[in-house]
Amino acid sequence: MSAVLVINSGSSSLKYQLIEMTTETVLASGLVERIGEKLASTKHEVSGEAHKRELPVATMTEAFTVMVAAFDEHGPSLAEFPPVVVGHRVVHGGKRFFSATIVNDLVKINIDDLSELAPLHNPANLQGIDAAELAFPGVPQVAVFDTAFHATLPAAAYTYAIDAEIAEKNRVRKYGFHGTSHKFVSEAAAEFLGRPLAELKTIVLHLGNGASACAVDGGISVDTSMGLTPLEGLVMGTRSGDLDPAVLIYLNRKAGLGFAELDTLLNRSSGLLGMTGRGDMRDVVAATDAGDEAAIVGLSVYIHRLKHYVGAYLAGLGGADAIVFTAGVGENSPVVRAGALEGLEFLGIRLDPERNISPERGPRLISAEDSAVAVLVIPTNEELEIARQALAAV
Numbered sequence: 001m002s003a004v005l006v007i008n009s010g011s012s013s014l015k016y017q018l019i020e021m022t023t024e025t026v027l028a029s030g031l032v033e034r035i036g037e038k039l040a041s042t043k044h045e046v047s048g049e050a051h052k053r054e055l056p057v058a059t060m061t062e063a064f065t066v067m068v069a070a071f072d073e074h075g076p077s078l079a080e081f082p083p084v085v086v087g088h089r090v091v092h093g094g095k096r097f098f099s100a101t102i103v104n105d106l107v108k109i110n111i112d113d114l115s116e117l118a119p120l121h122n123p124a125n126l127q128g129i130d131a132a133e134l135a136f137p138g139v140p141q142v143a144v145f146d147t148a149f150h151a152t153l154p155a156a157a158y159t160y161a162i163d164a165e166i167a168e169k170n171r172v173r174k175y176g177f178h179g180t181s182h183k184f185v186s187e188a189a190a191e192f193l194g195r196p197l198a199e200l201k202t203i204v205l206h207l208g209n210g211a212s213a214c215a216v217d218g219g220i221s222v223d224t225s226m227g228l229t230p231l232e233g234l235v236m237g238t239r240s241g242d243l244d245p246a247v248l249i250y251l252n253r254k255a256g257l258g259f260a261e262l263d264t265l266l267n268r269s270s271g272l273l274g275m276t277g278r279g280d281m282r283d284v285v286a287a288t289d290a291g292d293e294a295a296i297v298g299l300s301v302y303i304h305r306l307k308h309y310v311g312a313y314l315a316g317l318g319g320a321d322a323i324v325f326t327a328g329v330g331e332n333s334p335v336v337r338a339g340a341l342e343g344l345e346f347l348g349i350r351l352d353p354e355r356n357i358s359p360e361r362g363p364r365l366i367s368a369e370d371s372a373v374a375v376l377v378i379p380t381n382e383e384l385e386i387a388r389q390a391l392a393a394v
């Protein structure tokens with residue numbers, strides 16, 4: 001019996017899962033949100049029961065103390081299920097990390113060095129590693145990188161068409177993100193279809209708060225929509241995704257917006273939120289049903305962009321065996337799924353409307369029997385994938 005503790009530490013939150021790996025069962029999961037604010041809220045779920053609390057939590061180290069206390073109080077006992085390894089989600093691995101890596105001082109220096117490429121994510125991930133080292137002395141820590149799965153991108157896909165010397169010197173290229181999810185989901189799709197991964201061409205659409213598309217050929221990432229940072233590509237909850245880069249220059253000159261303001265604009269107040277005043281897809285869909293004009297346009301932009309990437313990756317892969325929807329929006333929004341594939345019948349892509357709106361959970365087929373391309377919904381499980389890779393690394 002071996003348990004793995006999975007840690008996803010963000011700028012103001014700590015999410016965790018303790019997973020028993022012989023049966024891949026979640027023993028407990030939880031989160032500490034709003035770290036550093038006056039009151040943080042915590043949730044610890046075990047045996048289907050959620051234990052919630054509000055208390056001040058100033059730092060990531062304190063958040064770990066709160067997590068360990070929740071295990072002591074509500075179980076399961078960490079003495080009974082001691083983690084054999086702690087697996088951490090680390091967002092940016094740059095060109096240094098291509099697989100799950102046991103953390104040592106040099107690895108931490110490298111993660112820190114990549115912070116300038118992921119300022120929202122890497123510093124928080126590193127704080128999580130430091131706090132876990134204090135809380136679980138002697139237990140190996142393994143970093144699992146969002147970028148790792150995309151290490152296989154060909155130069156044609158990862159190179160930006162800018163001055164090569166400037167790009168090289170500043171490490172400017174496409175890295176891609178959500179790799180842990182794209183890997184898990186593309187493998188689960190092959191399993192669901194009962195076909196060898198090596199033979200499958202798959203398009204994975206990970207549509208959460210952050211969203212990205214990935215073209216997977218025989219289990220290998222060959223193209224993806226996020227870039228140097230998790231800003232490029234699809235329309236997201238608060239991020240713009242693709243736009244003419246000259247918009248930045250123009251807004252700087254014309255509206256006097258500085259780089260900090262432009263950063264905030266594109267990362268935090270654009271996307272669905274910027275277009276519709278609502279960053280949550282559930283609220284946007286509800287508003288379109290009520291006839292809200294901004295919501296109707298915003299949803300149409302979201303779907304237009306999604307279809308654009310589906311088309312691009314169908315062309316890049318030379319057709320696809322499966323198109324897979326995952327993450328919060330992908331798993332739960334029939335409107336988005338139908339919109340993204342509408343009009344693609346000429347390519348052999350045919351949704352079954354009944355299957356698409358079925359409230360069923362779990363991996364499922366939503367295309368019609370006569371569809372040449374299988375359209376699937378597969379719930380992602382980044383935590384389980386991190387646990388598997390962390391355990392394999394030790």
Ligand SMILES: Nc1ncnc2c1ncn2[C@@H]1O[C@H](COP(=O)(O)OP(=O)(O)O)[C@@H](O)[C@H]1O
Pocket residue numbers: 207208209210237279280281282283285327328329332333
């Ligand atoms: N029933 C639903 N219909 C449409 N969107 C949904 C539904 N349930 C959840 N979502 C959307 O999923 C998104 C969050 O996805 P999730 O994968 O949990 O995000 P992340 O892990 O990136 O924080 C939110 O925009 C939310 O509105």
Ligand SMILES: CC(=O)OP(=O)(O)O
Pocket residue numbers: 091146177178208209210211230
């Ligand atoms: C990399 C990224 O965008 O992650 P998230 O979807 O968790 O924000």
Ligand SMILES: [Mg+2]
Pocket residue numbers: 208209327
């Ligand atoms: Mg997510």
